[in-house]
Amino acid sequence: MQSHYDAELKDTVRYLGKVLGETIKSELGQDWLDRIEKIRKDGRASYQGDAQSSENLKEIFKTLADKDLLVVGRAFAQFLNLGNIAEQEYNSAMDVDVTIDALFEHLHKAQLSTSSVEEAVSKLNVDLVLTAHPTEVTRRTLIHKHKELARCLKAIHQESLSTEDRAKLETRIADLISQAWHTEEIRSVRPTPVDEARWGFSVIENSLWEAVPEFLRELDLRLQQEYKVSLPLDAAPIHFSSWMGGDRDGNPFVTHKVTEQVLLLARKRAAKLFALDLEQLQVELSMFDCNAALRDAVGDANEPYRAILRPLLRRCTQTRDGIADYLSGNSVDSGNWISHNDELLEPLMLCYQSLCDCGMEVTANGLLLDTIRRVQAFGVHLLRLDIRQDSQRHADVFSELTRYLGLGDYAQWSEADKQAFLLRELGSKRPLFPANWDASEEVQEVLNTCKVISEHSQHGFGIYIISMASEASDVMAVQLLLKESGVDWPMPVAPLFETLDDLNNSPDVMRKLLSVDWYRGYIKGRQYVMIGYSDSAKDAGAIAAGWAQYESQEALVKLAEEFDVTLTLFHGRGGTIGRGGLPAHAAIHSQPPGSLEGGFRVTEQGETIRYKFGMPTLAKRSLGIYASAIIEAMLFPPPEPKKEWRDLITKMAALGRDNYRATVRHDPNFVPYFRVATPEQELGKLPLGSRPSKRKPSGGIESLRAIPWIFAWAQTRLVLPSWLGVMRAIDKVKSEEDEAIVNEMFQDWPFYRSRLSMLDMVFHKADPRISEEYDARLVPQELKRFGKALREELQESIESLLALTGQESIMDKDPQGKESMNIRAAYLQPLHYLQIELLDRIRKAGEDAQNSVLERAMMVTIAGIAIGMRNTG
Numbered sequence: 001m002q003s004h005y006d007a008e009l010k011d012t013v014r015y016l017g018k019v020l021g022e023t024i025k026s027e028l029g030q031d032w033l034d035r036i037e038k039i040r041k042d043g044r045a046s047y048q049g050d051a052q053s054s055e056n057l058k059e060i061f062k063t064l065a066d067k068d069l070l071v072v073g074r075a076f077a078q079f080l081n082l083g084n085i086a087e088q089e090y091n092s093a094m095d096v097d098v099t100i101d102a103l104f105e106h107l108h109k110a111q112l113s114t115s116s117v118e119e120a121v122s123k124l125n126v127d128l129v130l131t132a133h134p135t136e137v138t139r140r141t142l143i144h145k146h147k148e149l150a151r152c153l154k155a156i157h158q159e160s161l162s163t164e165d166r167a168k169l170e171t172r173i174a175d176l177i178s179q180a181w182h183t184e185e186i187r188s189v190r191p192t193p194v195d196e197a198r199w200g201f202s203v204i205e206n207s208l209w210e211a212v213p214e215f216l217r218e219l220d221l222r223l224q225q226e227y228k229v230s231l232p233l234d235a236a237p238i239h240f241s242s243w244m245g246g247d248r249d250g251n252p253f254v255t256h257k258v259t260e261q262v263l264l265l266a267r268k269r270a271a272k273l274f275a276l277d278l279e280q281l282q283v284e285l286s287m288f289d290c291n292a293a294l295r296d297a298v299g300d301a302n303e304p305y306r307a308i309l310r311p312l313l314r315r316c317t318q319t320r321d322g323i324a325d326y327l328s329g330n331s332v333d334s335g336n337w338i339s340h341n342d343e344l345l346e347p348l349m350l351c352y353q354s355l356c357d358c359g360m361e362v363t364a365n366g367l368l369l370d371t372i373r374r375v376q377a378f379g380v381h382l383l384r385l386d387i388r389q390d391s392q393r394h395a396d397v398f399s400e401l402t403r404y405l406g407l408g409d410y411a412q413w414s415e416a417d418k419q420a421f422l423l424r425e426l427g428s429k430r431p432l433f434p435a436n437w438d439a440s441e442e443v444q445e446v447l448n449t450c451k452v453i454s455e456h457s458q459h460g461f462g463i464y465i466i467s468m469a470s471e472a473s474d475v476m477a478v479q480l481l482l483k484e485s486g487v488d489w490p491m492p493v494a495p496l497f498e499t500l501d502d503l504n505n506s507p508d509v510m511r512k513l514l515s516v517d518w519y520r521g522y523i524k525g526r527q528y529v530m531i532g533y534s535d536s537a538k539d540a541g542a543i544a545a546g547w548a549q550y551e552s553q554e555a556l557v558k559l560a561e562e563f564d565v566t567l568t569l570f571h572g573r574g575g576t577i578g579r580g581g582l583p584a585h586a587a588i589h590s591q592p593p594g595s596l597e598g599g600f601r602v603t604e605q606g607e608t609i610r611y612k613f614g615m616p617t618l619a620k621r622s623l624g625i626y627a628s629a630i631i632e633a634m635l636f637p638p639p640e641p642k643k644e645w646r647d648l649i650t651k652m653a654a655l656g657r658d659n660y661r662a663t664v665r666h667d668p669n670f671v672p673y674f675r676v677a678t679p680e681q682e683l684g685k686l687p688l689g690s691r692p693s694k695r696k697p698s699g700g701i702e703s704l705r706a707i708p709w710i711f712a713w714a715q716t717r718l719v720l721p722s723w724l725g726v727m728r729a730i731d732k733v734k735s736e737e738d739e740a741i742v743n744e745m746f747q748d749w750p751f752y753r754s755r756l757s758m759l760d761m762v763f764h765k766a767d768p769r770i771s772e773e774y775d776a777r778l779v780p781q782e783l784k785r786f787g788k789a790l791r792e793e794l795q796e797s798i799e800s801l802l803a804l805t806g807q808e809s810i811m812d813k814d815p816q817g818k819e820s821m822n823i824r825a826a827y828l829q830p831l832h833y834l835q836i837e838l839l840d841r842i843r844k845a846g847e848d849a850q851n852s853v854l855e856r857a858m859m860v861t862i863a864g865i866a867i868g869m870r871n872t873g
Helices: 002-028 030-047 051-063 066-093 098-110 114-122 140-156 163-181 193-227 256-284 292-298 304-327 341-357 361-377 391-404 415-426 441-455 472-484 500-514 517-523 534-540 542-562 584-589 607-613 616-635 643-664 670-677 706-715 726-736 739-748 750-765 768-778 781-805 815-849 853-869
Strands: 126-131 238-242 384-390 461-467 493-497 526-532 566-572 600-605
Touching: 002 030, 002 066, 002 163, 002 815, 030 051, 030 066, 030 815, 051 815, 066 140, 066 163, 066 616, 066 815, 066 853, 098 193, 098 616, 114 193, 114 616, 126 616, 140 163, 193 238, 193 256, 193 361, 193 607, 193 616, 238 361, 238 461, 238 616, 256 304, 256 361, 256 384, 256 441, 292 304, 292 341, 304 341, 341 361, 384 391, 384 441, 391 441, 391 461, 391 472, 415 472, 441 472, 461 472, 472 493, 472 500, 472 517, 493 500, 500 517, 500 526, 500 534, 500 542, 526 534, 526 542, 534 542, 534 643, 542 566, 542 643, 542 726, 542 750, 584 616, 584 750, 600 607, 607 616, 643 726, 643 739, 670 768, 670 781, 706 853, 726 739, 726 750, 726 781, 739 750, 739 781, 750 781, 750 815, 768 781, 768 815, 815 853
Parallel strands: 126 238, 126 600, 238 384, 384 461, 461 493, 493 526, 526 566, 566 600
Antiparallel strands: none
């Protein structure tokens, strides 16, 4: 069956490539098509190791005019886009129940009791947090065309398709590919935070709205069949939050006005979607039999279900239209807007119970149940908006205030003095902020954000995250700001521990916090902590960061048990191993025991949202992976690491950290090499997300965000942050210690094994030959030895990993993933050589290259390579 699908995928990629070729020929003629076909063939041969084909690519790009380089870049970026679409459709065509099947097979083998399964299911709590970074490189208008193209591909693969219908679909496919070819693939301006939020809403509307109730229906059915266990009607095992419009850390474009607009737009989209559901229910629920409770609610109405749903539909449309009017600047009466889930749930549940009481369970468990599940998963706010801000911004408020009040400078106080001040004010009944205080613009923005929180329903918000939190006072400061702004409900405040030092210090910080009586009363037994993966890996390398994250979580779990607090760990993972990215199943099973008791909260970032949730079938599959992995991990928790494992991984982490920092921090050649060997500086010109690429415009590597840091190395295929220093550390420990223990760790410890498994994938994406080509053309002679040393370490690391895992070649244990990359690699090869040519021309042209066709072609290659690598960071 697998080989059939593999052949089908390759055939689909060839077919789409041929249609794109015909589109190019229609516009530019046969000569251009022949030229692109020659480049494609040389690209494939170059990837397979043919040196002459590599020289051919270099020579043809040297001779082409700037505008012609743009055409070539666009062609191969489009080829890669089409390849990804074919693969998405191929994946969605595979059995979406595979993960659920595997779960139940595992449960049966373990002969678990019904009560054990029921308890694990009752604890299932997945909170997927949609974020805009790393940024989606593909424009929304193209995403729409790609989704329609995927629909056509699914239809054309139906065996029962008539010749006439096939011809119609082929015409539509050609039409869509032509539309995409004649559309600008690069945005002319950066998206705003509101644009990013709208994109997130569209993912819900176009995919998750359908996928979530379908997935829950299938999970519920299997539980009933296998264990006589049902998902309760009020269960919300999967729900959604967002950072889009709420994440202001380092993003000056996310203001309190933007946050308020996004909150309202989310409610408007939810009202629109629930109105559509209610319209359909109105049509279907025409029955006259009802129970006494529904009859009491509607009186003598002939069609009781329609009678109770009609005013609900009206209120949804009033909410939708009223918010639109308000955002247009018109005066509105919001008194009849739906503002709480119960306003939807109560009449829907009345209908559900009545249908069941009257023998119409089959109808109750149809569209009506789907709508109830949607209220539980999405609610009237669509998703819950998180707020994120840097701890320094909160401290600045109190520094400015205490100076104004003549109390000194809060920033200069000791931690004990800060806590004493904050606790005193938290217990005070008088206002803290003077009415005539003229706060600075930055401080006022923080206060305005807190005011927006106070003016909107708590059900529209998730949690408040504090970046760079290092002390208990960082958390208490936010709680005081919220109190003084009129927030009269306990908004969860989560410190984000992201650097290596912060992760190591996190248990001490949380112990101090949980030791405060007032604080324990405030949190009411529930604490959120966010674990940062991006900055810790950038700070100390992959293995040191991974172990610090593990130890931090392990200590926090024990601390929560000591203080009788339910801990929810929030994982700020990215799409790559350098930013904490792991396949969901491996990520969950590599967590410390007990870390899932408070639920699983994780970021879904940028382009990974589209790859995992962009179509209903893909979304169902991804939800199945999460749910089955979490249930399994709760029922069959991973082992606690043995002392000898801890000792060895601690040595590996320390060596890995020192290896990584010796290169990235301490070698004076590193920064100059990084600047010239990668398109890091050119990346800043690509209008991707709304957030600047650097925290400080004038800063160096330390100020560069983790996303462009990873992105730049992915472009040159060195993917350095994901592996640098790791295997050398492991090899050194293996050579000095008991090798049998290291092998045992790989066999029996999911945390350790998952790190090496991800390196397997990283090394398949890496290509030292491509990195060498960037160096040969762009790096001055005195720095070339630096790149050579890195590639030598990369090759050594690959060989070490193969020896440790017993594989003959990289990705042997994942043939599908290996073939997926191989299909795209032949199209990626020309883009790399083209990017090298463009970088050389742009750097020689200097300021003359600004806003030129060269820069546009450069942006196309950056986006194209990101699409081919399937990650921007």
